[in-house]
Amino acid sequence: MTVQLVEQLKSLDQKHFLHPTSSIEEQQIYGPAAIFCEGKGIYLKDLGGKTYIDGMSSLWNVNIGHGRTEIAEVAKEQMEKLAFSSCFATFSNEPAIKLAAKIAQMAPGDLNTVFFTSGGSESNDTAIKLARHYWILKGQPNRQKIISRTLSYHGVAFGSTNATGIEGFRKFTNSPAPDFYYVNKDSAAELRKLILELGPENVAAFISEPVQGAGGVNVPKPDYFKEVREICDEYGVLFIADEVITGFGRTGKNFGIEHFGVVPDMMTFAKGVSSGYVQLGGVLISEKIHRDLCALSKGILMHGYTYSGHALACAVGLKNIEIIEREGLVQNAKEMGEEMLKGFQALQKKYDFIGKVRTFGLLGAIEFVKNRETGERFDPLLSPIAVKEMVKRGLILRTVTYDQDTLVFSPPLIITKDELNDILRIVDETLAYLQNEVV
Numbered sequence: 001m002t003v004q005l006v007e008q009l010k011s012l013d014q015k016h017f018l019h020p021t022s023s024i025e026e027q028q029i030y031g032p033a034a035i036f037c038e039g040k041g042i043y044l045k046d047l048g049g050k051t052y053i054d055g056m057s058s059l060w061n062v063n064i065g066h067g068r069t070e071i072a073e074v075a076k077e078q079m080e081k082l083a084f085s086s087c088f089a090t091f092s093n094e095p096a097i098k099l100a101a102k103i104a105q106m107a108p109g110d111l112n113t114v115f116f117t118s119g120g121s122e123s124n125d126t127a128i129k130l131a132r133h134y135w136i137l138k139g140q141p142n143r144q145k146i147i148s149r150t151l152s153y154h155g156v157a158f159g160s161t162n163a164t165g166i167e168g169f170r171k172f173t174n175s176p177a178p179d180f181y182y183v184n185k186d187s188a189a190e191l192r193k194l195i196l197e198l199g200p201e202n203v204a205a206f207i208s209e210p211v212q213g214a215g216g217v218n219v220p221k222p223d224y225f226k227e228v229r230e231i232c233d234e235y236g237v238l239f240i241a242d243e244v245i246t247g248f249g250r251t252g253k254n255f256g257i258e259h260f261g262v263v264p265d266m267m268t269f270a271k272g273v274s275s276g277y278v279q280l281g282g283v284l285i286s287e288k289i290h291r292d293l294c295a296l297s298k299g300i301l302m303h304g305y306t307y308s309g310h311a312l313a314c315a316v317g318l319k320n321i322e323i324i325e326r327e328g329l330v331q332n333a334k335e336m337g338e339e340m341l342k343g344f345q346a347l348q349k350k351y352d353f354i355g356k357v358r359t360f361g362l363l364g365a366i367e368f369v370k371n372r373e374t375g376e377r378f379d380p381l382l383s384p385i386a387v388k389e390m391v392k393r394g395l396i397l398r399t400v401t402y403d404q405d406t407l408v409f410s411p412p413l414i415i416t417k418d419e420l421n422d423i424l425r426i427v428d429e430t431l432a433y434l435q436n437e438v439v
């Protein structure tokens with residue numbers, strides 16, 4: 001494409017495209033950061049012909065990597081046969097049925113029934129609504145309150161925004177909803193205290209990511225979720241695990257919560273279920289909740305999206321899971337995650353301005369600090385500068401700056417050791433630049 005055509009697209013973008021979770025100011029000054037036109041494996045290419053390593057699997061979701069022809073083929077086949085038909089009023093389709101059964105088979109414990117959505121936000125809104133509806137059916141209509149953790153991210157629909165513990169997302173509209181509460185992400189004791197303060201008879205559910213993604217790849221203590229499970233059981237509060245990032249192999253197990261040896265009452269998923277090839281998400285509910293719904297629900301379940309159980313999306317989801325299993329990507333996430341940690345530790349030895357490093361499967365974080373002892377941060381923060389420098393060097397990563405100065409990593413689960421070393425090499429080069437020119 002000629003430079004002139006690219007410039008034309010940039011100005012059309014500035015005028016007509018309001019970007020999600022972006023700086024409008026930057027877009028208006030510089031235009032789009034890149035206009036991608038191709039993807040293959042861990043790589044993305046832009047219209048100027050530049051290649052980037054997609055170190056975030058785009059939005060933590062392109063787990064099987066870009067450009068998989070098998071997915072394109074199954075999508076074409078399904079679209080020609082039946083792209084969409086309604087799942088309202090108990091109508092159904094084969095890919096949706098098979099995908100629900102497959103996910104139930106993969107999920108831990110008795111999480112065996114799926115409600116489909118088109119993404120993570122819808123999934124969390126659905127889980128919140130199902131929890132509240134469940135308690136109405138059970139004769140406890142006061143159980144409306146939802147508790148989540150500081151720095152959690154659950155999406156941007158109405159319920160999921162309000163459950164999100166990163167304040168900026170809630171301040172966006174300055175209209176906090178009632179019945180949403182937040183506890184310190186590291187303290188199960190605080191959860192118990194809050195439930196008692198609110199009155200257990202008023203609390204519907206506690207929602208948490210097994211490992212926080214957007215909040216900074218924050219890994220809880222090993223026994224955190226055991227305590228959470230016990231507290232929820234003690235007070236009859238439903239426990240919802242948000243597996244939107246951690247589901248489908250990202251952490252080295254099918255689902256992140258499996259590392260903690262507990263089974264939630266509901267589990268939400270999206271992203272990795274279709275590796276982003278099409279929009280798909282859902283909520284798994286336990287057999288107990290399903291049994292109660294079957295016994296108590298009369299009339300219509302007054303919740304459903306047009307695209308719940310979308311035939312094309314579900315066919316893609318099935319193929320995506322087939323690829324994850326056939327290629328052993330869950331195991332690869334575990335092994336490459338261990339390699340990534342070794343790489344981070346080597347960088348930590350080399351650069352004093354690296355504080356903590358951590359990985360959890362193929363989720364990773366490197367924190368920057370001015371002083372390792374005090375944890376004092378740089379001003380201005382380093383990670384946004386690092387991310388911009390890495391883009392110049394052909395690596396896309398992300399920064400988290402809410403309560404830390406962190407680089408986060410979430411490469412595709414197909415990544416090889418050589419490709420991982422390429423990422424680490426670019427990070428190393430960039431940090432050397434920061435050391436010489438910035439800190």
Ligand code: PLP
Pocket residue numbers: 059118119120121122124153154155156209213214242243244245270271
């Ligand atoms: N939950 C988690 C843990 C997420 O990371 C995200 C998105 O990043 C969501 C929910 C929202 O998903 P979506 O953007 O598909 O609505």
